[in-house]
Amino acid sequence: MVKIAVMGYGTIGSGVVEVIDINGGRIAQNAGQEVQVKYILDLKDFPDDPHHDLFVKDIEEILNDDEVKVVVETMGGVEPAHTFVKRCLEAGKSVTTSNKALVAKHGAELLAIAKEKNINFLFEASVGGGIPIIRALTSSLTADEIEEITGILNGTTNYILTKMDVEGSRFEDVLKEAQELGYAEANPTDDVEGYDACRKIAILTSLISGKTVDFEEIYTEGITGVKPEDMKYAAAMGRTIKLLATSRKTDAGYSAMVAPFMLDSEHPLYNVHGVFNAVFVHGNVLDDAMFYGRGAGKLPTASAVVADVVDIVKNLDNNTGITFTADRLALPDVSSVKNTFFVRIEGDGEAAKKAFNVAQTVTVPGISGEVGIVTEPVTEGEFKAAVEGLDGVISSYRLA
Amino acid sequence: MVKIAVMGYGTIGSGVVEVIDINGGRIAQNAGQEVQVKYILDLKDFPDDPHHDLFVKDIEEILNDDEVKVVVETMGGVEPAHTFVKRCLEAGKSVTTSNKALVAKHGAELLAIAKEKNINFLFEASVGGGIPIIRALTSSLTADEIEEITGILNGTTNYILTKMDVEGSRFEDVLKEAQELGYAEANPTDDVEGYDACRKIAILTSLISGKTVDFEEIYTEGITGVKPEDMKYAAAMGRTIKLLATSRKTDAGYSAMVAPFMLDSEHPLYNVHGVFNAVFVHGNVLDDAMFYGRGAGKLPTASAVVADVVDIVKNLDNNTGITFTADRLALPDVSSVKNTFFVRIEGDGEAAKKAFNVAQTVTVPGISGEVGIVTEPVTEGEFKAAVEGLDGVISSYRLA
Numbered sequence: 117m118v119k120i121a122v123m124g125y126g127t128i129g130s131g132v133v134e135v136i137d138i139n140g141g142r143i144a145q146n147a148g149q150e151v152q153v154k155y156i157l158d159l160k161d162f163p164d165d166p167h168h169d170l171f172v173k174d175i176e177e178i179l180n181d182d183e184v185k186v187v188v189e190t191m192g193g194v195e196p197a198h199t200f201v202k203r204c205l206e207a208g209k210s211v212t213t214s215n216k217a218l219v220a221k222h223g224a225e226l227l228a229i230a231k232e233k234n235i236n237f238l239f240e241a242s243v244g245g246g247i248p249i250i251r252a253l254t255s256s257l258t259a260d261e262i263e264e265i266t267g268i269l270n271g272t273t274n275y276i277l278t279k280m281d282v283e284g285s286r287f288e289d290v291l292k293e294a295q296e297l298g299y300a301e302a303n304p305t306d307d308v309e310g311y312d313a314c315r316k317i318a319i320l321t322s323l324i325s326g327k328t329v330d331f332e333e334i335y336t337e338g339i340t341g342v343k344p345e346d347m348k349y350a351a352a353m354g355r356t357i358k359l360l361a362t363s364r365k366t367d368a369g370y371s372a373m374v375a376p377f378m379l380d381s382e383h384p385l386y387n388v389h390g391v392f393n394a395v396f397v398h399g400n401v402l403d404d405a406m407f408y409g410r411g412a413g414k415l416p417t418a419s420a421v422v423a424d425v426v427d428i429v430k431n432l433d434n435n436t437g438i439t440f441t442a443d444r445l446a447l448p449d450v451s452s453v454k455n456t457f458f459v460r461i462e463g464d465g466e467a468a469k470k471a472f473n474v475a476q477t478v479t480v481p482g483i484s485g486e487v488g489i490v491t492e493p494v495t496e497g498e499f500k501a502a503v504e505g506l507d508g509v510i511s512s513y514r515l516a
Numbered sequence: 517m518v519k520i521a522v523m524g525y526g527t528i529g530s531g532v533v534e535v536i537d538i539n540g541g542r543i544a545q546n547a548g549q550e551v552q553v554k555y556i557l558d559l560k561d562f563p564d565d566p567h568h569d570l571f572v573k574d575i576e577e578i579l580n581d582d583e584v585k586v587v588v589e590t591m592g593g594v595e596p597a598h599t600f601v602k603r604c605l606e607a608g609k610s611v612t613t614s615n616k617a618l619v620a621k622h623g624a625e626l627l628a629i630a631k632e633k634n635i636n637f638l639f640e641a642s643v644g645g646g647i648p649i650i651r652a653l654t655s656s657l658t659a660d661e662i663e664e665i666t667g668i669l670n671g672t673t674n675y676i677l678t679k680m681d682v683e684g685s686r687f688e689d690v691l692k693e694a695q696e697l698g699y700a701e702a703n704p705t706d707d708v709e710g711y712d713a714c715r716k717i718a719i720l721t722s723l724i725s726g727k728t729v730d731f732e733e734i735y736t737e738g739i740t741g742v743k744p745e746d747m748k749y750a751a752a753m754g755r756t757i758k759l760l761a762t763s764r765k766t767d768a769g770y771s772a773m774v775a776p777f778m779l780d781s782e783h784p785l786y787n788v789h790g791v792f793n794a795v796f797v798h799g800n801v802l803d804d805a806m807f808y809g810r811g812a813g814k815l816p817t818a819s820a821v822v823a824d825v826v827d828i829v830k831n832l833d834n835n836t837g838i839t840f841t842a843d844r845l846a847l848p849d850v851s852s853v854k855n856t857f858f859v860r861i862e863g864d865g866e867a868a869k870k871a872f873n874v875a876q877t878v879t880v881p882g883i884s885g886e887v888g889i890v891t892e893p894v895t896e897g898e899f900k901a902a903v904e905g906l907d908g909v910i911s912s913y914r915l916a
Contacts, residue, residue, distance in 0.1 A: 135659055135801050138801065139659055139660065139661055139800065139801065142658075142659070142660070143658070145726075146658035146659075147658070148837065240656070246803065246805060247805060248652055248656030248657065248805075251651075251652075251656045252648055252651075252652070252656075255651060255823075255827065256640070256648030256651045256652075256820075256823055257648065257819070257823065258542075258543070258546035258547070258822075258826040259535055259539055259542070259546075259818075259819045259820075259822035259823045259826060260539060260819055261539055261542055326545070384808070387787050392804075399819060400538070401535050401538065401539065401815040401816065401818065402646045402809065402810070402815075402816050402819040402820075403646065403809070403810050403813070403816050404792075404809060404810065405647060405648075405807075405808060405809035405810075406807075406808040407805075407806075407807055407808075408784070408805060408806040408807075408808065409802065409803070409804060409805035410802070410803050410804065410805075413803070415801040415802075415803070416801065416802050416803050418659075418801065419657070419659045419660055419799060419801040419802040420656075420659075421659075422658075422659035423655075423656055423657065423658045423659045425659075426658040426659060427655065427658070430836075430837065436830075437830065
């Protein structure tokens with residue numbers, strides 16, 4: 117039997133305990149031995165919880181108990197999670213975390229400690245919730261050069277955009293509804309500004325490149341500016357708007373970006389609706405693959421955390437080699453990246469047609485005094501310069 | 517450096533050698549050491565092949581070379597593959613195979629030998645080609661009770677059905693075209709009769725249940741009877757016809773079946789077109805997940821084989837615990853399984869409406885003298901008995 121500790125008894129942490137309660141037999145079968153929760157660390161009191169006797173308030177109790185071999189970190193946020201996880205690893209306890217902020221900021225350091233101690237630091241649930249994308253990259257797609265990873269990595273924004281597409285609603289109204297349903301936080305900034313997706317694509321890019329991607333260097337646009345009219349233009353082209361987090365291998369290295377894209381109906385991520393997440397991967401020999409599932413939610417995310425626990429228990433004194441170093445991966449300047457753009461512009465669009473090589477003009481019944489145009493592929497830098505020289509640009513999107 | 521042997525230099529075997537040629541650096545990085553092909557076993561001669569000096573015709577050369585730690589079996593068919601793989605494992609060499617016939621028939625025996633020798637017998641490429649579904653089930657979804665696996669597991673039939681749907685073509689014509697394009701074998705029986713998909717769902721069900729599923733016990737229907745008119749009825753209901761291989765946990769155990777189903781447009785597998793494969797998984801805590809990619813093809817399949825080689829090299833003297841036993845899994849009698857059916861019947865359908873609880877009647881413009889009906893859920897046994905009592909039944913499909 118392996119004893120574990122759970123740090124942080126919020127949605128995911130309590131989900132982890134629940135999954136072990138529900139599926140203990142199956143988990144023991146897969147891990148080779150029973151997994152038992154010995155401590156739950158939380159500053160709050162849970163007197164009515166069935167596991168109330170497991171609660172502790174002091175991390176020292178966990179650190180000093182040699183019987184605890186595995187620690188689950190589900191506190192969220194960078195501190196004190198970082199300090200606690202580091203101390204656990206230094207004490208020889210393997211750790212799994214669902215905390216993308218922690219992994220994006222301190223992943224390399226924590227992976228290095230785990231490697232040195234010949235234990236494991238795993239973080240399947242930090243990207244894509246229940247979708248096993250990290251293990252796919254680190255254990256399955258190991259014969260490939262990964263040339264592209266593009267994901268819908270944030271369920272809140274995908275829910276909002278799906279609703280806007282289907283119902284023609286305004287961003288503000290759907291956000292309010294999502295908050296009432298618990299699909300969006302009271303402070304939705306991390307989700308709607310793309311910061312959450314940005315940390316996740318930084319983690320995935322770090323894993324495929326082997327070096328740390330500084331998430332603050334990734335060009336990131338959110339969805340707060342998406343208007344119902346934009347969605348109508350997308351629909352007129354047989355497209356929809358999705359927040360994509362993408363990383364592509366170029367001659368200059370991995371080029372990463374988070375932004376709302378207009379996807380055509382043949383795009384593998386076009387049919388990913390509502391709170392679901394999906395990750396598209398292109399390998400140089402694998403060709404296209406896609407992984408789809410619940411990117412958030414108590415039990416699906418806890419399922420991924422507990423799968424990490426199983427992996428750790430099967431490798432208690434064996435670092436399984438998942439790693440990226442603290443070396444910073446140099447990201448190519450985004451201005452040199454080529455994209456195809458859609459632009460809404462006031463008037464008849466004649467000026468835009470002079471500024472760009474225009475591939476297509478789009479009009480939407482009921483929307484007058486403006487047109488939409490689609491450019492031929494152009495670098496981000498050239499596009500930005502051209503837009504700055506134009507009057508009356510209402511909005512613009514990249515196409516995918 | 518690890519030396520490997522490749523047995524069988526057909527499409528997949530030569531793909532394996534090519535993947536190692538192309539991505540050797542990446543593979544070495546992931547495996548922790550270089551992987552080098554030392555022997556290629558094939559009865560044919562390949563004098564112009566760049567690796568012509570590696571060819572041998574006698575398995576003894578591989579068996580007697582202690583330097584060979586890993587053997588790739590890409591010969592196909594049950595014999596002599598079974599004998600060769602068994603002897604390799606008994607000689608202490610780990611094996612990976614792309615051979616579903618071998619795994620479906622002798623998987624438990626070969627897994628047991630690997631376990632006893634503390635080496636590995638892996639078969640990621642035997643199901644879903646490049647889609648890492650086996651490792652997802654054995655290494656990622658380990659905290660779940662898997663309640664359903666449903667897949668489009670055969671690219672040939674999915675290509676044919678997609679063409680029939682999009683172009684309204686006849687089965688015979690599209691099959692001929694698929695054969696000319698190399699998407700279907702000269703003898704297409706295994707694909708179009710569902711036998712290939714049957715072996716694959718047997719393997720997946722064995723993995724999630726831990727016991728051997730006898731593929732001959734799985735109810736299997738192919739797609740040779742699918743008519744353009746059936747596809748038109750499906751379209752009239754907003755559906756399409758796909759060959760599904762499915763396994764669901766019931767009170768009586770895993771119920772498995774291969775048959776053409778009419779899928780509605782919200783089904784996660786509805787948008788899987790052409791030669792692509794996909795596997796839908798429902799776990800009791802994970803909820804829904806889906807894995808999508810190229811289910812066949814030289815390099816995608818070889819990518820999965822070489823990923824197994826990487827996994828084996830990382831665990832040269834460590835059985836990673838993937839197993840199912842030789843105990844036969846008892847499958848519930850298919851006649852007790854409930855499904856919703858679509859039935860095409862001559863005349864006005866009044867007799868059918870008496871025989872079934874009818875949920876919906878469907879007509880297709882241009883098709884006269886018959887109607888389509890959709891039943892309420894009914895057991896397979898009751899459905900079969902009712903159909904036998906009816907005159908003029910043209911075709912029937914299960915709905916999904």
